[in-house]
Amino acid sequence: MPVAMGNYDNDGKRSTALGSCMSALKWIPVIFIAAVIAWSYYAYVVQLCLLSIENTFEQIVFLIFYHIICVLFFWSYWNTIFTPVGTVPSNWRIPETDIEHIFHADTQDQQKRILENFAKTLPVTNRTLNGSVRFCEKCKIIKPDRAHHCSVCGACVLKMDHHCPWVNNCVNFTNYKYFVLFLGYALLYCLYVALTSLEYFIRFWRVSL
Numbered sequence: 001m002p003v004a005m006g007n008y009d010n011d012g013k014r015s016t017a018l019g020s021c022m023s024a025l026k027w028i029p030v031i032f033i034a035a036v037i038a039w040s041y042y043a044y045v046v047q048l049c050l051l052s053i054e055n056t057f058e059q060i061v062f063l064i065f066y067h068i069i070c071v072l073f074f075w076s077y078w079n080t081i082f083t084p085v086g087t088v089p090s091n092w093r094i095p096e097t098d099i100e101h102i103f104h105a106d107t108q109d110q111q112k113r114i115l116e117n118f119a120k121t122l123p124v125t126n127r128t129l130n131g132s133v134r135f136c137e138k139c140k141i142i143k144p145d146r147a148h149h150c151s152v153c154g155a156c157v158l159k160m161d162h163h164c165p166w167v168n169n170c171v172n173f174t175n176y177k178y179f180v181l182f183l184g185y186a187l188l189y190c191l192y193v194a195l196t197s198l199e200y201f202i203r204f205w206r207v208s209l
């Protein structure tokens with residue numbers, strides 16, 4: 001009797017209409033962040049620098065540093081979102097004939113042997129708990145070390161960290177640097193805006209109260 005390995009027919013793809021609808025909804029958090037950035041740009045540049053600060057030298061200095069940080073912040077965010085995920089090379093894909101053997105194997109040991117035999121030329125060291133070579137049933141590939149299947153992206157992703165809804169992309173091998181830079185520049189952006197506007201923020205509330 002063949003050993004069960006899950007639903008082999010499920011390739012992770014949804015029907016076209018539902019899939020398009022789901023894809024559109026996934027952009028909501030990204031649009032929200034973009035709207036917050038746009039609003040903060042207006043508040044800082046127009047309301048603070050142009051309308052509230054009277055000293056021209058202070059205005060220029062604040063605006064120059066603000067725009068440098070803003071460009072770096074936006075550049076890293078853009079690259080985190082739009083860098084394509086690292087996918088598994090085609091030579092890790094198991095041929096259909098071997099797939100049939102794996103799915104119809106009588107014992108786990110038999111499956112293990114087929115996978116081990118296929119992976120012997122591949123640079124893979126990680127194993128599952130039962131000592132078998134890691135294999136993705138959905139993508140029908142041997143999983144490279146540190147690769148994981150992302151159900152949102154519908155593919156095995158190299159060095160996958162997590163799927164981040166705020167960038168609508170997997171944080172992975174290809175965009176890890178941009179993601180870390182994005183976090184750093186986001187912090188720098190917030191600190192810069194908070195510290196340079198603090199005096200005017202306090203003044204505003206003193207006058208209002």
Ligand SMILES: [Zn+2]
Binds near residue numbers: 136137138139140154
């Ligand atoms: Zn996969």
Ligand SMILES: [Zn+2]
Binds near residue numbers: 153
């Ligand atoms: Zn993903």
